[in-house]
Amino acid sequence: MAVKKPMTSFDESIGFVDFIDDFLKSENINADFKRTGRFRGALRPAHFDAMAAELEIFQKSCGVKGSVVARADQSAETGSRLFHGGVVYDMDGGLHPAKFHNGLIAKARALGVTIIANCPVTKVEKTGSNYTISTPYGTTLARKTAICTNAYTGAQFPELRRRVLPLRSAMIATDVIAPEVMTRLMPKSRVCGDSRRIVAYYRPSPDGKRILFGGRATGLKDNPAKNARQLHTAMTQVFPELKTTSITHVWSGLVAYTFDHAPHVGQIGGLHYAMGYCGSGVARATYFGQKMAYKMLGNTDQGRTAFDDLPFATKPLYKGDPWFMPAVLNWHRLADRLGL
Numbered sequence: 001m002a003v004k005k006p007m008t009s010f011d012e013s014i015g016f017v018d019f020i021d022d023f024l025k026s027e028n029i030n031a032d033f034k035r036t037g038r039f040r041g042a043l044r045p046a047h048f049d050a051m052a053a054e055l056e057i058f059q060k061s062c063g064v065k066g067s068v069v070a071r072a073d074q075s076a077e078t079g080s081r082l083f084h085g086g087v088v089y090d091m092d093g094g095l096h097p098a099k100f101h102n103g104l105i106a107k108a109r110a111l112g113v114t115i116i117a118n119c120p121v122t123k124v125e126k127t128g129s130n131y132t133i134s135t136p137y138g139t140t141l142a143r144k145t146a147i148c149t150n151a152y153t154g155a156q157f158p159e160l161r162r163r164v165l166p167l168r169s170a171m172i173a174t175d176v177i178a179p180e181v182m183t184r185l186m187p188k189s190r191v192c193g194d195s196r197r198i199v200a201y202y203r204p205s206p207d208g209k210r211i212l213f214g215g216r217a218t219g220l221k222d223n224p225a226k227n228a229r230q231l232h233t234a235m236t237q238v239f240p241e242l243k244t245t246s247i248t249h250v251w252s253g254l255v256a257y258t259f260d261h262a263p264h265v266g267q268i269g270g271l272h273y274a275m276g277y278c279g280s281g282v283a284r285a286t287y288f289g290q291k292m293a294y295k296m297l298g299n300t301d302q303g304r305t306a307f308d309d310l311p312f313a314t315k316p317l318y319k320g321d322p323w324f325m326p327a328v329l330n331w332h333r334l335a336d337r338l339g340l
């Protein structure tokens with residue numbers, strides 16, 4: 001009799017985009033979701049070899065679908081000449097996050113959920129079998145409490161704060177680009193990334209008229225002018241012909257990294273939590289949110305995940321202030337420039 005291999009957290013994560021696809025359909029939320037596939041360009045020949053070997057391992061071990069794109073064939077994938085080939089991951093895609101967010105809020109409200117914005121929780125205390133939740137506007141009692149504060153986790157939750165590393169991620173939107181240029185630069189309208197250490201990610205806007213280009217910012221504070229400059233430089237490395245294209249929008253927010261690069265869901269001191277999506281929280285946070293909700297309802301079968309067993313690590317002396325991250329990011333920027 002064949003013994004079924006237990007699902008690992010890696011196997012499970014392959015299904016996150018399927019989950020979003022099914023969820024949007026079953027909840028009837030229109031968020032411009034498209035399964036475009038993802039092109040990842042190799043910045044060096046050695047990166048290409050490593051990416052091709054990695055794809056083969058993923059294909060064999062957990063059925064990831066994708067293909068290797070040799071440099072000679074890459075003009076079918078990208079108008080950039082920066083890359084030494086790359087790989088395509090067929091299962092990935094993109095959506096319009098604001099439409100997704102609005103759709104989720106509308107669904108929750110229709111189910112009778114009260115959402116109170118701009119009302120920070122300042123303390124959570126166990127009182128008998130309940131929790132007393134304090135805010136500047138008053139207190140409330142809860143039977144169950146979930147902390148989903150991700151990179152914004154504050155001093156109220158020190159045991160979680162010391163387990164996540166906040167980093168700022170920023171994006172720019174270009175002005176409208178001529179359709180023939182869009183087709184040349186991004187022929188298959190895929191979401192894209194590359195092999196640099198300092199993550200860069202880009203895609204056509206959902207209406208296909210602009211390029212949205214994102215990456216990590218250096219500091220924790222928002223600095224829109226500096227972020228726009230850095231991202232414009234990164235974008236023109238990929239697409240030199242966009243040098244004179246104006247940037248119309250820049251925005252940013254904090255994303256939460258973890259010491260093991262994995263997202264985490266569980267309980268700490270009786271409080272449920274889900275966080276640490278390492279910059280890829282659109283599908284992950286939605287999936288973990290559902291798992292956490294099942295756990296809170298006592299439905300252990302539906303709430304079970306291979307991520308349950310992952311220890312949520314921290315480091316000695318780290319309390320949630322990532323003072324060392326600008327130096328770490330600058331080192332990775334230098335390593336990218338030196339091709340290390």
Ligand SMILES: Cc1cc2nc3c(=O)[nH]c(=O)nc-3n(C[C@H](O)[C@H](O)[C@H](O)COP(=O)(O)OP(=O)(O)OC[C@H]3O[C@@H](n4cnc5c(N)ncnc54)[C@H](O)[C@@H]3O)c2cc1C
Pocket residue numbers: 119120121122148149150151152153154156169170171201214251252253254255256274275277278279280281282283284285
């Ligand atoms: C520029 C940018 C680009 C990104 N691009 C992608 C992408 O392409 N793909 C992808 O998958 N992910 C992307 N992400 C990451 C994704 O947005 C996050 O992973 C996701 O938003 C995490 O969701 P969340 O609900 O866990 O946390 P958040 O969306 O960070 O929400 C946490 C909330 O907790 C609130 N909060 C904090 N403390 C308190 C308190 N004491 N009381 C009450 N509320 C509190 C905060 O105000 C905040 O609203 C991007 C992020 C940024 C900033």
